[in-house]
Amino acid sequence: MSDTGSSNGKQKSKVHPSGDDRYVALDRTMKRFHNEKDALLEVLHSAQETFGYLSEELLFYISNHLHVPLSQVYGVATFYHLFTFEPQGKHNCIVCTGTACHVKGSSEIVEKMSAVLSIPVGKTTEDGLFSLSTARCLGCCGLAPVAVINGEIQGKATPETIAKKVGLILADEMVVQDQEEAG
Numbered sequence: 001m002s003d004t005g006s007s008n009g010k011q012k013s014k015v016h017p018s019g020d021d022r023y024v025a026l027d028r029t030m031k032r033f034h035n036e037k038d039a040l041l042e043v044l045h046s047a048q049e050t051f052g053y054l055s056e057e058l059l060f061y062i063s064n065h066l067h068v069p070l071s072q073v074y075g076v077a078t079f080y081h082l083f084t085f086e087p088q089g090k091h092n093c094i095v096c097t098g099t100a101c102h103v104k105g106s107s108e109i110v111e112k113m114s115a116v117l118s119i120p121v122g123k124t125t126e127d128g129l130f131s132l133s134t135a136r137c138l139g140c141c142g143l144a145p146v147a148v149i150n151g152e153i154q155g156k157a158t159p160e161t162i163a164k165k166v167g168l169i170l171a172d173e174m175v176v177q178d179q180e181e182a183g
């Protein structure tokens with residue numbers, strides 16, 4: 001399907017050749033930066049925002065369009081903690097492991113959450129409900145140790161408070177599932 005309407009007589013297609021319209025947004029970002037190599041970080045941000053994670057295919061696409069070697073694209077993407085390479089869960093828990101949080105025991109929170117969810121850091125539960133990740137500093141060191149659950153900052157966190165929060169979310173999900181099953 002293509003849009004044949006045009007004010008200057010030329011035909012413009014709105015559908016991306018890949019068939020995935022999310023690429024239209026990504027192309028727009030790259031175009032805004034004139035496909036400059038220097039825009040790599042911005043483009044990676046935009047890609048993650050649009051697609052939710054950076055797939056191999058996406059990194060390859062960006063490498064091609066910005067004329068940056070794939071190794072360099074990988075290098076930049078893996079350097080920054082905020083990029084993810086797998087689809088994320090419906091809910092997410094990010095534990096800060098920056099210096100201030102580390103000193104105040106964030107590694108115990110990570111361990112606990114990893115045990116509660118039965119997944120290592122950087123992974124998503126099999127049912128796709130929860131992702132667990134870490135960040136180097138979430139910018140609120142005064143509240144250390146800090147975790148973020150579904151975008152909500154949990155300051156002065158303990159393994160127990162975070163596990164309880166996550167447990168409540170999972171319990172809610174089970175209620176929803178039961179209701180769905182009951183029709």
Ligand code: FES
Pocket residue numbers: 096097098099100101102136137138139140141142144145146
């Ligand atoms: S080190 Fe954790 S918020 Fe800064």
